Amino acid sequence: MTESQPTAIVFDGVSKSFGSKQVLQEVSFSVMQGETVCLLGRSGTGKSVTLKLLIGLLRPDIGKVLIGQDNISSLEGDDLSRLRRKMGFLFQSAALFDSATLEENLALPLRRLTDKSKSEIEHAVLRALAEVGLAADRYKMPGELSGGMKKRAGLARALVLEPEILLVDEPSSGLDRITASEIDDLLLEQKAKRRTTIVIVTHDVHGARRVGDRFAVLDKARLVAFDTLQCLENHESKTVRTLVGGQ
Amino acid sequence: MICTIADGGRLKTFLEFIGVIASFAARVITSAWRSPYEFEQTWMQVGEIGARSLPLVAASGLALGVVMTLHTHSTLVTFGAAAMIPKVQSLSFFIEIGPLVAALLVAGRVGAGIGAVLANLRASEQIDAIEVLSVDSFKFLVVPRVVACVLVLPLLTTFMDLTALLGGFLAEHALSHLSAQLFIERAFNGFAWSNFVPPTLKTTVFGFLIGTVSCYYGYTTDEGAEGVGRAATNSVVLSSLLVIVADVVLVKIIFLFFPGSAL
Amino acid sequence: MRNRNIITGAFVLAGIALFALVIFLVGNQRKTFAKHVEFYTEFANIDGIMKGSKVRVGGFDAGEVTDIQLPDSPAAHFRLTLSVVERVHGLIRPDSLVSVASEGIVGDKLLQIHPGSANLPQAAPNSTLRSKEALEMSELLERSAGLLNDVSGTMKEVSTKLTGTLDAATTTINNANDLVVGIKQGKGAIGVLLRDENTARSVRETLANVQQATASVSDASMRADRLVSDFESRNLGEKVDQTIASAQSAAQNVDASALQLRQSLTSALGPDSHGVDAANNVRQSLSNVNLASSNMVEDTEALKHGFLFRGFFKRRGYYSLANLKADEYRSNRSLPAATNTRAWLDQPELFDNRPDGSEELSPEGKAKIDEAMAEFGDGAFGRAIIVEGYSSTGDTGAQFATSRVRATLVRHYLQARFGLDSRDVGIVPLRGVPPPSTNKKTWDGICLVLLKPRASAR
Ligand SMILES: Nc1ncnc2c1ncn2[C@@H]1O[C@H](COP(=O)(O)OP(=O)(O)OP(=O)(O)O)[C@@H](O)[C@H]1O
Ligand SMILES: [Mg+2]
Numbered sequence: 020m021t022e023s024q025p026t027a028i029v030f031d032g033v034s035k036s037f038g039s040k041q042v043l044q045e046v047s048f049s050v051m052q053g054e055t056v057c058l059l060g061r062s063g064t065g066k067s068v069t070l071k072l073l074i075g076l077l078r079p080d081i082g083k084v085l086i087g088q089d090n091i092s093s094l095e096g097d098d099l100s101r102l103r104r105k106m107g108f109l110f111q112s113a114a115l116f117d118s119a120t121l122e123e124n125l126a127l128p129l130r131r132l133t134d135k136s137k138s139e140i141e142h143a144v145l146r147a148l149a150e151v152g153l154a155a156d157r158y159k160m161p162g163e164l165s166g167g168m169k170k171r172a173g174l175a176r177a178l179v180l181e182p183e184i185l186l187v188d189e190p191s192s193g194l195d196r197i198t199a200s201e202i203d204d205l206l207l208e209q210k211a212k213r214r215t216t217i218v219i220v221t222h223d224v225h226g227a228r229r230v231g232d233r234f235a236v237l238d239k240a241r242l243v244a245f246d247t248l249q250c251l252e253n254h255e256s257k258t259v260r261t262l263v264g265g266q
Numbered sequence: 267m268i269c270t271i272a273d274g275g276r277l278k279t280f281l282e283f284i285g286v287i288a289s290f291a292a293r294v295i296t297s298a299w300r301s302p303y304e305f306e307q308t309w310m311q312v313g314e315i316g317a318r319s320l321p322l323v324a325a326s327g328l329a330l331g332v333v334m335t336l337h338t339h340s341t342l343v344t345f346g347a348a349a350m351i352p353k354v355q356s357l358s359f360f361i362e363i364g365p366l367v368a369a370l371l372v373a374g375r376v377g378a379g380i381g382a383v384l385a386n387l388r389a390s391e392q393i394d395a396i397e398v399l400s401v402d403s404f405k406f407l408v409v410p411r412v413v414a415c416v417l418v419l420p421l422l423t424t425f426m427d428l429t430a431l432l433g434g435f436l437a438e439h440a441l442s443h444l445s446a447q448l449f450i451e452r453a454f455n456g457f458a459w460s461n462f463v464p465p466t467l468k469t470t471v472f473g474f475l476i477g478t479v480s481c482y483y484g485y486t487t488d489e490g491a492e493g494v495g496r497a498a499t500n501s502v503v504l505s506s507l508l509v510i511v512a513d514v515v516l517v518k519i520i521f522l523f524f525p526g527s528a529l
Numbered sequence: 530m531r532n533r534n535i536i537t538g539a540f541v542l543a544g545i546a547l548f549a550l551v552i553f554l555v556g557n558q559r560k561t562f563a564k565h566v567e568f569y570t571e572f573a574n575i576d577g578i579m580k581g582s583k584v585r586v587g588g589f590d591a592g593e594v595t596d597i598q599l600p601d602s603p604a605a606h607f608r609l610t611l612s613v614v615e616r617v618h619g620l621i622r623p624d625s626l627v628s629v630a631s632e633g634i635v636g637d638k639l640l641q642i643h644p645g646s647a648n649l650p651q652a653a654p655n656s657t658l659r660s661k662e663a664l665e666m667s668e669l670l671e672r673s674a675g676l677l678n679d680v681s682g683t684m685k686e687v688s689t690k691l692t693g694t695l696d697a698a699t700t701t702i703n704n705a706n707d708l709v710v711g712i713k714q715g716k717g718a719i720g721v722l723l724r725d726e727n728t729a730r731s732v733r734e735t736l737a738n739v740q741q742a743t744a745s746v747s748d749a750s751m752r753a754d755r756l757v758s759d760f761e762s763r764n765l766g767e768k769v770d771q772t773i774a775s776a777q778s779a780a781q782n783v784d785a786s787a788l789q790l791r792q793s794l795t796s797a798l799g800p801d802s803h804g805v806d807a808a809n810n811v812r813q814s815l816s817n818v819n820l821a822s823s824n825m826v827e828d829t830e831a832l833k834h835g836f837l838f839r840g841f842f843k844r845r846g847y848y849s850l851a852n853l854k855a856d857e858y859r860s861n862r863s864l865p866a867a868t869n870t871r872a873w874l875d876q877p878e879l880f881d882n883r884p885d886g887s888e889e890l891s892p893e894g895k896a897k898i899d900e901a902m903a904e905f906g907d908g909a910f911g912r913a914i915i916v917e918g919y920s921s922t923g924d925t926g927a928q929f930a931t932s933r934v935r936a937t938l939v940r941h942y943l944q945a946r947f948g949l950d951s952r953d954v955g956i957v958p959l960r961g962v963p964p965p966s967t968n969k970k971t972w973d974g975i976c977l978v979l980l981k982p983r984a985s986a987r
Contacts, residue, residue, distance in 0.1 A: 076394050100400040114395035128399040313537030320540055360551075421544025428547055454554045455590075458581060462551055525579065 024051040026085075027184055027216040028073060033082035035068060042068050044240040045082070053214035055206070057227040059262045060237035066220040067111050069237070070186045073218065074108050075099055086184065104132055107182035111189050111220075113173035115161035121148065121172050122157040125179050132180065147175040150205055152198070166193040174202065178209065185209060185217045191226050199226055206230050224264035236262055290482045291474075294412050297405050304410045311414035315376045319422055322375055323368055327426040330367065331355065331433025339441055348442065352453035355434040356427075360462050364427040366513055369472035372419060373505040377480040380411050381501030384484025385494040393485070408485055412477030419473035420466050427466075460524035468516045472509045479505040564615040565592060568642075569657040570627040571606035576638055578609065578629060583639040585630075586617040594640060611640065611658075620644040621652045628661040855929075858915075858957045859964045869978050871967065872901035876919075876974035880935060888931070890938050895946075898939060898977070902947060905979050913953050913980040916940050919972040921961030933958035939975050 028050040035043040042065040050056050058066050071077040072084050075091040084092050089102055115124050125144040129135055135143065148154045151171035161169060174190055190206070191199035203226045209215040210230070221227050227234070234251050236244040236259045244251055244259045251263045338354050384407060387393050396403040435449045480501035487493040572578075575597070584592040592613035600606055613621070622645025630641045642658065652658065879894035890898075902909055918936030920928045936956035943949050963969040963976065 071394075074398055076397065096402075100402070103398060103400045106398075108395075108398040110391050110395060112391055114391040116392055116395070117390070127401075131401055132399070309534070309537060312541060313533050316544070317536045317540035418544075421541065421548070424544055424548045424551065427551070450554065456583065457555050459552065459555055460581075462555055466548070525581075 024053075026050065027052045027054070027087065028218070029083070029085040030069075030072075031083040031085065033072060033079040033084060035065070035072065035077065035079050041240050043072075043079075043237075046237075046242045047082075048235055048242060048245045050216060050218060052216055053210065055210055055217040055219065055230050055232045057231035057234045058218060058220045058237065059222075059224075059227065059234060061258075061262075064237040065240065066237060067188055070108070070188055070218065070220060073186055074103060074106055104180070105183040107177035107180060107185045107187075109170075109173045109177045109185075109187040109190060111192075113161075113169040115164075115169055115172055115176070117161045120158050120160055121153060121164075124161070124172065125176050128176070128180055143179060147179040148172075150178070151175045152201070167195075167198065170194065171198075171202070174205075178205075181213065183213075183215060185215050187217070188220045189222065190219065191221065191223045196225075199223060200229075202226075203229050224262070228264065234263055287479070287482055290486075291478045293404065294409060294474075294478055294481070297402070298409050298413060300405075302405075304406055307406060307410035308413050308417075311410045312418055314379075315372070315411070315414045316418035316421060319372055319375055319418075320425060323371055323422045323426050324429045326367065326371055327359075327364070327429030328433040328436075330363065331359070331430035331435075332437040333433075334358065334363075334430070335434040335437035335441075339438065349452060351438055352434065352444075352449045353455060353457075355438075356431055356453035356457060357461060359427050359430040359434075360457075361465050362517075364430060365423050365465050365469045365472070366509070368423040368426040369419060369469055369476065369509045369513075370506055372415070372422060372473070373476045373509055374502055376415065377476050377501040377505045378498040380477070380480035381484040381497040381499075382494050384408075384411075384481060385487040385497035386491075388485065388487055389490050389494060404485070408481040411481055412474060415473035415477030416470045417473070419469040419476075423466050423469045427462075460520075464520045464524055468513075468520060471512055471516060475508045475512055476505040479508060565612045566615055566618050566654045567595070568611045568613065568621065568652065568655065569608060570611060570640075570660045571608050571657065572629070572660050573606050573662060575607045575609065576629045578638050578640060584611045584613055584642065585639060586613055586620050586642045587644045588641075589617060591617045591642075609640070611642070613642070618651055618654075621658070622646055622649040623652050623656070624649055625652060625658050626661045627658050855957055855959055859959070869981050870905060871979075872904060872977040873969075873972065874898065874901065874975040874977070879974050880938070888934060888938070890942055895942060898942060898975075899946070901977050902943070905977075909979055910947075910949070913955065914943065914949065915955045915957060915978040915980065916943070917963070917976040917978060918956060918958045919961055919963070919974055919976065921971055921973040925960065928960035929958055932960050935975055939977075 026049045030046055030048050033043055033046045034041070046069070048056075058069060060066050068077060072079055072092070073086070075084075075094065078092045083090050086102055086106070089098075091099070091102055094102060115121075116127070119127070122144055125147055126140050129140045129143060133140075145154060145157065148157050151174055153168060153172055153175065156164065156168065156172075161172070164172065170190060170193060174187065177185060177187065185206075187206075190202050194202065206217060206219070207230055210217060217230070219227065219230065228248060231248065233245065233247055235242060236251070238256070238258055243256055244254055246254075248263060251259055254260050254263075335351060335355060338351055339348065342348055342350055342354070384393075387407065393403045393407065396406055431453060434453075435444075435446060438444050438449060439446075480497075483497040483501045483504075487497045489496070578594060578597070580594055580597055582594045583590060584594060586592075592611060594609050595612045596610035598608040598610075600608075611627070621642055625645035626643045628641050628643070629638055631638050645652070874894070874897050878897060879891060880888040881891040881894075883889055905914075916936040916939045918932035918934070918939075920931035920935060922928070923931065933956070936958055940954050940956050943954055959972075961971045961973060963972050967976075
């Protein structure tokens with residue numbers, strides 16, 4: 020958290036609206052390399068939109084989104100692909116390819132984006148699935164999975180390429196406490212082993228407190244707080260205090 | 267006044283719509299030529315669009331062949347021209363009915379399928395997921411489908427032509443015990459390549475239209491689950507319409523290049 | 530997954546195979562894969578032939594027109610390139626003719642290469658074959674109409690003269706018969722009669738007339754021949770051929786009968802004539818000529834009325850009146866129908882027996898016929914009359930022969946006496962049995978049937 024650490028992500032004065040609905044208004048923050056940021060906020064405040072802006076699925080109306088040195092919102096085609104290759108993304112809905120088995124879901128990015136051999140791919144897929152506890156279900160179709168299993172499979176797919184930046188949208192929603200904390204362990208391990216930069220959208224305060232270095236709170240289209248847990252627990256806004264689990 | 271303003275607005279949206287579809291089609295064409303080529307996806311779509319449509323196309327061809335013969339039989343017999351039936355059958359199917367009906371059937375079955383599948387992928391964020399995995403979703407999803415439509419339609423048309431001929435033969439055989447050999451001989455007597463090859467190959471254009479239109483509706487829909495149904499319906503309506511309009515133009519063009527193909 | 534790939538593979542292979550199959554079937558028909566030879570031909574009028582039109586050699590589908598060079602001036606011709614399979618090359622000789630034909634009445638136009646003379650060598654590849662220009666149908670119709678008018682005019686003339694002469698001859702011969710009877714009774718020789726200047730001149734004149742007529746008929750029939758071959762090359766309906774053929778055969782009949790007549794006359798006029806025999810021969814011959822020529826009039830008349838013969842005959846309700854067959858006549862509903870006006874004439878007063886056993890019309894008979902015709906009234910003229918001949922004595926053959934003779938006699942009488950057109954008077958020998966619609970069990974004699982007028986025939 021020293022200033023010398025390079026920034027991985029910069030959100031610079033970003034505004035985004037859908038039609039007449041202003042979802043984000045002049046939101047600015049930056050994430051250091053290897054840092055884990057938890058994005059909190061009430062439902063519908065634009066957390067998922069923020070993640071999609073980060074990976075270039077949405078473009079800001081005003082402002083810039085920098086990934087490393089690159090403004091992702093101005094990239095297209097191959098340049099965009101190259102940048103995304105460093106990033107892993109877990110959709111809130113998991114968004115597994117429902118015409119393929121779990122194994123194929125994970126193998127697809129490996130096959131297309133790396134020159135690993137067939138057995139290496141198989142190995143990597145199996146390991147990623149084992150990490151989320153789905154090794155036994157690798158031949159199942161997404162339709163045959165429960166909501167929590169889908170979420171874990173989606174996370175496995177986001178991790179299988181060993182990304183430098185990991186963007187996860189509610190990884191522990193729909194999971195029991197034990198599994199949720201296993202997922203948190205997994206994220207902590209990523210952070211420790213690979214110094215992965217992680218942005219987590221979550222409603223699970225308990226988990227967030229374990230993995231998060233800093234916390235961002237969105238409310239009414241604005242970033243109302245962006246700081247460490249201690250600072251936020253004593254924040255002036257009651258909403259913020261409640262969201263981070265303080266009094 | 268109000269009316270003209272409204273019409274002007276409508277005309278504008280109509281022109282805009284044409285422009286959007288045209289640029290979508292142009293994007294299909296340009297990205298089809300750029301590597302990487304999605305051979306595997308294309309092959310899968312050939313199976314999905316082609317092989318899976320075969321039962322429908324073959325059954326329709328057989329039934330149409332029988333019906334056509336029953337109709338023409340009674341008419342031609344009154345003119346003492348029963349010997350013409352195989353030729354009437356083969357010419358009408360190879361030149362027009364086969365290509366057109368095969369295309370319309372595919373527009374119905376596949377157009378709806380593509381529209382719904384892509385719209386569903388879009389609604390469930392799977393297209394975004396593909397994008398996020400650094401895969402060009404357009405090349406991954408749209409191009410293989412359009413290419414498969416283009417490749418598969420001439421084949422399906424050939425199947426339709428021949429099953430129709432078979433149906434025609436069965437009906438004619440039941441009516442007048444015509445032998446298969448004589449039927450084929452009469453069916454292809456005076457038959458030119460230009461009666462078969464250009465009309466069959468023109469279905470590649472139909473395939474392109476069906477593929478492009480249904481991919482357009484499926485790929486660009488942005489309305490969640492309810493958009494899926496609308497995308498399917500719109501795909502079928504517009505692709506069928508375009509197939510028929512294109513047929514008129516293509517028939518004229520083919521006639522220009524192959525005067526012999528006209529009846 | 531593997532299963533699906535297999536299905537897809539099978540689908541694609543089958544599709545391509547069927548596509549190839551159709552191409553092969555088409556190619557097979559067009560003989561595309563066989564070796565070809567090219568020839569040229571030139572036409573002033575290609576009559577709708579196009580690139581790709583079929584070429585037949587001796588009726589065999591052998592190739593197609595591959596190119597058409599347009600003429601650059603009215604004097605020049607279209608130059609067509611014909612590509613035909615090597616296998617029929619042997620049929621094509623330097624004198625082979627190329628003509629335009631059509632496949633059926635409404636079919637495509639095609640080129641026909643007629644096989645040439647066997648004694649010439651094969652035509653060299655890429656040589657130019659002679660062409661036979663298509664005659665316009667209208668032109669053809671005009672020509673044939675003109676010709677048929679000639680024929681029919683001539684025949685009518687001949688027929689009238691013949692009828693007159695026949696009547697005269699019959700009278701003469703009847704006189705001769707009287708004379709023969711006379712001779713038998715010692716009154717003189719037949720030679721006397723036939724050497725009588727007046728009779729001889731009249732017979733000779735008639736003979737000259739007949740000869741002249743037959744000459745012009747055979748000229749016409751030669752022209753008809755040419756027309757027929759033209760028709761044949763154009764594949765017109767068989768009906769046309771048949772009618773023209775029967776016109777020809779009728780013309781030949783006239784020829785033959787005229788020859789017979791001349792011989793009969795010669796022998797009758799000869800120094801050692803045999804009296805009655807000769808006279809009967811003359812009569813028989815004249816009657817033959819008459820029948821033959823009236824048939825011919827009938828046929829040529831039909832031809833003149835264009836190519837819709839069927840229509841012509843149909844509207845009239847019968848085909849040839851001169852050739853009515855007893856069984857057809859009986860079974861035809863329209864001819865013996867009860868609605869036709871009938872005059873039943875009973876034998877006893879009609880025919881007398883001649884000394885040689887043959888019959889002739891008695892004066893009373895003639896009077897009865899006149900009476901019947903008077904009853905028919907003016908309506909009888911221009912309408913068809915059928916003379917039904919009946920005879921109920923002797924065996925079937927004898928009945929048939931006698932009834933035919935009777936009908937013939939009455940027909941001659943009607944023609945001579947009332948100047949009825951020969952094609953309006955038909956005869957039919959019915960032995961002793963009238964048609965069922967008349968409700969008569971048996972008859973002996975004659976029945977004149979005035980046919981109900983049909984919807985106007987011309
Ligand atoms: N593609 C879109 N088109 C229109 N509106 C959108 C779109 N995506 C999001 N929104 C709107 O933006 C707002 C923020 O949505 P977002 O999905 O970011 O909420 P969220 O903070 O993730 O909520 P939750 O915690 O329930 O997931 C919502 O009101 C939503 O209606
Ligand atoms: Mg969300």
